[in-house]
Amino acid sequence: MLQSIFDFGKTTSTFWHLCDKSLLDEQSDLIESEFLVGSKQRIKKIFLLMSESTLFKVSVMQLKRAPLLTMHIQFIDPSSDHFVQLNSDETLYGFRLSYQGKSLEIFTSDKVNYEIWKSHFRLKCIMNNFHDAFSVSKMIGKGSFAKVYSATKKENNNQYAIKAFSKSYMSQQSKGIESLLNEIKVMRRLNHPNIVKLHEVHETTNSIYFVLDMIQGGELLQRVRETGFLPAETMQKLAFNLISALRHMHENNLIHRDLKPENLLLKSTENNYEIVLADFGLATSLNEEPLFKRCGTPGFVAPEILEYIDGLDFYCDKCDVFSAGIILYLLITGNTPFAGIDQKSILKNNKQCEVDFKDQQFKLAPILMQDLVQSMLIKKPSQRLSSEECLKHPYFKELAKEYNRQTEKYQKNLQGYSEFKNAVKIGTQEIEQRSPLNFNSSESISSNISITRQDQRKSSIVVGASKFSQYSFKLSKQNSREITDIPQKQEPKKQKDLHRIALTNSQLKHMANNKQDNGDDPTPENCNIGAMVRQYNSTRQIRIPDSTLKIKECNTPTLQKQ
Template identity: 35%
Template sequence: MSVFEAINTEIGGSEKFWKFDQRQNFQETFKNKVYQKSKSGILKEVNLSLCQNYLVKVGPNSVNKKTLLDWKIVEPFIEDNGQNARFGFSIGHLSWSKDFYVENQETLDTWIQHLSTVGIMMDFENDFSIIKELGNGAFGTVYLAESNDTAELYAVKSISKHDITANPANLANLINEIKFMRKLDHPNIVKLHYVYENQTNIYLVIDYVGGGDLFKRIIKRKVYSEEHIAKFAQKLLDVLIYLNSFNIVHRDLKLENILMVSEENDYDFKLTDFGLAAEATEGLSLRCGSPGYIAPEILRKNLYDSKVDVFSAGVIFYILFSGRMPFPGRNAQEILLRNRDCKISFLHQQNLSKLAMTFILRLTEPIANLRPSVKEALNDPWFEKQLNSAASQNHLVSKIGKFQACRKIMGNIS
C-alpha cells in the first residue's frame, strides 16, 4: 500500500476522485487529447488539462471538476491485445483510480513528463541509476544518481517506508519536505524534481550540489573575511525573505543544511532539508531544531514565528566570523542549556569590527520582540559598510583596468 494514500484521503476529505469547482481561472500548464473508456468500452474524448498541481476536467455547461495530484500515484500503461496497442496513464491508488488514454507513445511520454513533477511516480529503477552513496542520516540515505534518459546527475534521498510508518514524526517530516519544496523555486534553494515510491522506499530526486556542506567548508577555510561573510549573509537573508513570502519557516537552519555550489566559491549555496519547515500563519509551538542553532523562545516553550530563522542565521554568521560555535558543550544537554541562556562571547574575535559584533548580537537577541525581522537585518549598518566597501573596490579595479587599457591603446598609437 502507498504511504501517500491516507494523506491523499485526509487532504481531499474523501476517496472521491473528482471534486466540483466553479472557478474558471485555472492556470493551464499542459493540455493534449485524452480519452476515457465508457461502460461499453468505447474511448470518448474528455476535456482534460493539467493546471499546476491539479488535473482539471471540464464537463457539459463548463462545469469544472478537479483533483489534487500531490499525493496520487501516476503510472503509465500499455494495453496490447496483439493487434492494437492502447497507451495511457493511471492516476490514484489501488483502491480507487482513473485511467486516461492517449493517441500514441509520444503523447504518453509528454503527459508523464508533466505529471511526474506533481504526482508520485513508481518506476525509479527504470528512470535512474545509483552511482554512489553521498551520505547517511537519521532520516534516510542520500545517493548520487544519473537519469537514464538525459544522463543528468541528481541527488536522491532514499527513505525507508518502514521508518516512515513506524514513526508519525517521520511521516510528518516527509509530507513537509515534499509540500514545501514543490512550492519553492529559488536559485539558492535545492529543487525537488520528482518523488518516487516502490514496495520498500520513498525517493526524493533533488538537485545535486557538488561543493559539500558549509560545515566542511568552514573546517577547510577556518575564518572568512567580513566582505565574504557579507556576500554570503545577504544571500541567506534574501532566501529567508523568499520563504517569508510563502509564510514558510525553515526551523532547521544550520551549517549541514547549506550546500556549497562549488569548491572555488565561498558564498554561492543552496539551502536544503525542509523536513521541519512549517507555515507561520499563526504562532508555532513545536519544539524542534538542532542544538546550538535553536531560538531561545522555542526552548522556553513560547509561541514563535519566522524570527526563529533570523536567530539561526545569526548563529551561522557567528560561526563564519569566528570558526567556533557560540554555545559549546560536551553533550547535547549542555549545548541546549547554553543555547537557551544565549550568552554570546566575542573573546576570541579580536579582529572583528564593532559593527560586525553588533550585527551578530542583534540577530541573536534572546527576546524575539527585540530581534530584527529579516528585512531589518538586511538594513543593518554593517551590511551597508561592507557592501559599499566592496563596491568601491570593484569601482577602483574597473578604473585601473580602463586606465591600463587606455595606456595600451595610446602605446599602440604612438
C-alpha cells in the first residue's frame, strides 16, 4: 500500500469513527446507496452516504464517518477474484478505499450506480494510477512550487493540464503538505465557468498531480502585450467574468488572496474576455483558521492584509475585490498604481493605498468603469464594494439584464420539466419525487452519466425530522440493523465454507471462459476442490497440483492486498 504524505505518518485504529447523528443535518447534496462488504468470511450489506467531504455509514442505532479529503480510491476490476466477487452470482463492481493504514472494499451489482459513485470518488478522493491513466507529452509551465505538463487521458484521449508537485520538495517547505491539502479542499468546492476546474488528484511514490482543465489561450497579460489595449466592450465582459468568479468563491466563504494578471488565463484565442481564474495556493476558507494570514503579491494585495495584526478581527472577502480593482486599473492604464524600485517600496506604496485616478489613460475609460474601479480600490473595506455589489453596479447593467434573462429562461425550462414530471404516473403509482438536483455539482473526467440518472441516486430525504432519524427508520423498515445480511443458501444443519465456494466459483469461471466440457459439473461436495479444501486449513493459500483439474490459482478469503 502506498504511504501517503497526507497521512502525516498517522494510523487509525478503525476505518469508521462514531460521530454525532446531527452531523447529517449539516450536509447537503447527499448521495446514497447500499453496498456489499466481506468480513470474516461473511458477506453483508451496508448503507452509505456521501457528502461533499465525508463518507457516512448509517445503521439503525449509529452514524459513523470517514474523511474523503485524504482517502485514496482504487477501482476493483469485475473480473478479479475478490472474496466477495467469487461468492456472488452477479457481476460486482468494486472500490477499495484507504486512509491512514486502514482500508475497506465495497461492491455493487448496479453498473449505473457504480459509475455515479465512481465519478464522485474521482472528484473527492485521491487516486494512485496516474501513469496508467495518462500519457504526458511536454512541460508547458513552471512555477515556484510546481511544474505544469500537458497530458492525454488514455481512456478518452482528452487533453488536460497536469500540475505536478514534488513530495520531497513540498515536505521541506513550511506547511507545504498542509498547503497542498488546503488547495485541494478549496478547489473541490468550486464549480464556475471562469474558475479552473480540478478533476482529479493523484499520488505516486514521488509526486502529487492535479488534473486540471487545459487552458488554451495563455496568460491574459501576455495577450494584452501582443494586441495592445482592450476595447471598452471587451473590458466590460472581462471585468464581469472576473467578478462573477469572485462572487462564486465568496458565496462559498472562500477567498483567493493572490489575484494578479499572471493568474488570469484565457480559455481560447477566439476572444480576450473569457478568462479563467487559476492558482489557489493562498486561497482559504473564512470558516476555518488559515495557514497563512498575511500573504499575497506586492502591488496587488489589499492594504488590510498588510496591516493585519494577530488577535484582531480577520479581514473579509473584500480583499479580493481590491486586488481585482488593481488588475482592472492595470488593464486600463498599462501601469500598476503602486510602483517602486524594489519590493519594500512597492509594499510601502501598496499599504498607503494612494491611487492616481487622475491618470490621463484612466480618464479615457468609460465614466461608469472609472466609478466601479474607484469603488473597488477604496482603502477601508467597510466602504469598498463587495463582489455582489460590484455586479449590481450600473457599469454592468446591460450584461446583468442579459444574464438575468438567460437565468429566467433556464428556470422556466426547469419548471416545465417539473410540471411534466409531476404529471407522469406508472400505473396507479406516482413516480417518486426526489430532492432538487444540484446543478452546480461537478462531473468527473470520464463520466457519461446524465444529470437525470445522477439525480436518481441522490438522497430521498424529505424536510422534517432529522436526516439520521429518517434514514434509521428507513433501515428499520427493511428489518435490519445494518440493512440485512446477504441470505446464505445453507445446507440443513451445515454451515457452508465460503472459501471452498470461492475456489469452486473460480474454477467454474475458468472453465466457462475456456469453454471446457468435462461432463458433470463439479459440486462443492464431490469435486476435487472440495476434497482439497477439507484437507487444508481454510486460511492457507491453495495451489492445485497439475495432475488435478487445471484451474487458475485462487487467493484465500482474506482481503487481498492491493
